[in-house]
Amino acid sequence: SSVRVVLRPRTKPIDGELVLITGAGGGLGRLFAQEFTMHGAEVVLWDINTSSNEQTAKLVREMGGKAYTYTVDVTNREDVYHNADIVRKDLGRDVTMLVNNAGVVAGKRMLDCPDELIERTMKVNCLALFWTVKAFLPQMKAQNHGHIVTIASVLGLFSTACVEDYCASKFAAVGFHESLAHELLAEEVEGVKTTLVCPYIVDTGMFAGCKIREEVELLLPPLEPQYCVEQAMNAILIDQPLVCIPRLTYLNTFSSVQCFKLYCTFSFRLLPWESNVVTYRFMGSDKCMYPFIDSMNKQPTNGSVQVA
Ligand SMILES: NC(=O)C1=CN([C@@H]2O[C@H](COP(=O)(O)OP(=O)(O)OC[C@H]3O[C@@H](n4cnc5c(N)ncnc54)[C@H](OP(=O)(O)O)[C@@H]3O)[C@@H](O)[C@H]2O)C=CC1
Numbered sequence: 231s232s233v234r235v236v237l238r239p240r241t242k243p244i245d246g247e248l249v250l251i252t253g254a255g256g257g258l259g260r261l262f263a264q265e266f267t268m269h270g271a272e273v274v275l276w277d278i279n280t281s282s283n284e285q286t287a288k289l290v291r292e293m294g295g296k297a298y299t300y301t302v303d304v305t306n307r308e309d310v311y312h313n314a315d316i317v318r319k320d321l322g323r324d325v326t327m328l329v330n331n332a333g334v335v336a337g338k339r340m341l342d343c344p345d346e347l348i349e350r351t352m353k354v355n356c357l358a359l360f361w362t363v364k365a366f367l368p369q370m371k372a373q374n375h376g377h378i379v380t381i382a383s384v385l386g387l388f389s390t391a392c393v394e395d396y397c398a399s400k401f402a403a404v405g406f407h408e409s410l411a412h413e414l415l416a417e418e419v420e421g422v423k424t425t426l427v428c429p430y431i432v433d434t435g436m437f438a439g440c441k442i443r444e445e446v447e448l449l450l451p452p453l454e455p456q457y458c459v460e461q462a463m464n465a466i467l468i469d470q471p472l473v474c475i476p477r478l479t480y481l482n483t484f485s486s487v488q489c490f491k492l493y494c495t496f497s498f499r500l501l502p503w504e505s506n507v508v509t510y511r512f513m514g515s516d517k518c519m520y521p522f523i524d525s526m527n528k529q530p531t532n533g534s535v536q537v538a
């Protein structure tokens with residue numbers, strides 16, 4: 231990792247790769263589609279929302295790229311396997327890069343949250359990773375060529391109040407991704423790479439209102455979606471196993487991408503719980519979700535979430 235920071239490794243060419251992005255109609259998904267297109271890849275766009283997905287495809291085609299859209303609910307495993315077969319038949323070739331990006335949050339206090347919303351978060355953010363990976367990894371392994379990208383979150387490495395559903399699902403996503411990465415290495419499937427992406431708050435609207443103490447926010451403002459996606463792309467193109475965004479500059483001096491994770495583990499796991507509580511209060515991260523939850527409660531349908 232230290233050598234990597236000094237001698238930037240060469241980025242791999244991805245022109246001709248077939249990249250499947252879930253949640254492609256949303257903020258980061260759409261930008262990923264455009265970024266992969268800029269690098270010459272063809273994109274397969276999956277989203278539960280047909281019109282926003284078509285809008286992403288339109289933007290890709292305006293750039294001169296090739297986009298293929300499918301309306302898929304990634305929580306429905308039959309839908310995932312069925313559409314994976316359709317993609318293979320329609321395009322006559324295999325998906326070579328999978329970007330598991332679709333994600334949701336309930337945005338309600340746990341005790342006020344309908345059970346269905348909690349289940350939905352676990353299904354979209356965690357269980358769906360199993361279905362998509364089961365659908366596309368076998369061909370990648372057979373070709374010894376591919377890349378699995380998981381868009382998790384810093385809330386998969388440490389937690390905060392009032393987002394129990396989200397933290398549980400993203401911690402699970404991190405566990406899933408890391409175990410898979412170990413499995414591929416243990417089996418010496420060296421051609422199939424993995425990248426775990428853990429961003430801090432991104433300004434896509436998903437966590438609109440989430441706010442830490444103003445003075446701390448000056449040092450750590452919400453990320454611009456474009457910046458977040460560019461940082462993730464850089465990591466993917468050099469086959470970096472983990473990227474936390476932003477990489478805090480002082481941690482960079484230790485020259486390791488694992489530093490943020492080590493820092494989280496150290497400060498939030500090894501130090502006494504009470505010291506975390508003090509840090510959280512000082513940084514205003516203890517109640518950072520309150521304004522977010524308030525704004526979600528004001529939305530009659532809880533944003534995009536419809537409870538059956
Ligand atoms: N925004 C942030 O602060 C951060 C986000 N992340 C993660 O980044 C990823 C992208 O988030 P972001 O772009 O901000 O969120 P968005 O809500 O903008 O995009 C998510 C997309 O996923 C789609 N989606 C939701 N459920 C399903 C489903 N069952 N099947 C298929 N597609 C589905 C959504 O459709 P619809 O709009 O119809 O619901 C939407 O198009 C998520 O995994 C998120 O957890 C990580 C760190 C920070």
Ligand SMILES: CC1=C(/C=C/C(C)=C/C=C/C(C)=C/C=O)C(C)(C)CCC1
Nearest residue numbers: 383385389390430431437442513515518
């Ligand atoms: C808890 C905590 C922090 C705040 C983190 C926040 C507010 C994260 C929000 C992340 C989101 C919304 C991710 C979405 O996937 C600090 C100040 C970094 C450091 C002290 C501990």
